[in-house]
Amino acid sequence: IRLSLVGSEMCIRDSYMMRRALAHPDGLEIVETAYGRGFRIAVPVVRGDEGRPAASVRKLAQLRHPSAFETWAVARELAARRTPADYLDAISVLEAGLALDPDYAPSWALLGYLRIVQANHGWLAAQDAARLAHGAAARALALDPDSAEATAVRGFVRVAFDWDAADGGADFERALSLDPQQWRAHQLRA
DSSP: OOOOOETTOOHHHHHHHHHHTTTTOOOOOOOHHHHHHHHEEEEEEOOTTSSOOOOHHHHHHOOTTTHHHHHHHHHHHHHHTOOOHHHHHHHHHHHHHHOOOTOOHHHHHHHHHHHHHHHTTTSHHHHHHHHHHHHHHHHHHHHOOHHHHHHHHHHHHIIIIIOOOHHHHHHHHHHHHOOOHHHHHHHHHH
């Protein structure tokens, strides 16, 4: 990735392009904002198998509508701002992307997570949020049974809203066995 710098600050467009280029379809935050300092890589860096495309790259290549990934990436950016209006905008962007490609599991998983956030902040009634989050996670898991993020979202709904600690705990364990580095699974489990 080539980044252009203006003075000592990275251009906003470059920052967007960097996040977009390094976005992970399973929701893993690869680039974090270091407030007052810039950005940092937030995941362990390991060398992959040379010559073999990563599973996430193969999934991106199979998208019916490339805008599905872009809307997911924009929604993640909006949600990172953590204001009620930005969460609503992120949900709207995800819903627009899912209208284009309803088979993009990472968007369903992120939508489920955003519904949980809305409930946790009191921006959406817990019963409504639980129903919406569970539906989004179920849709994501129907499309990609190995989605660690969707499994963690379902686990949180089961524990926090359905009072089903056994099945919710099993979901968290499965999510972490699928991807031990899945930060959202760690966050929701905690």
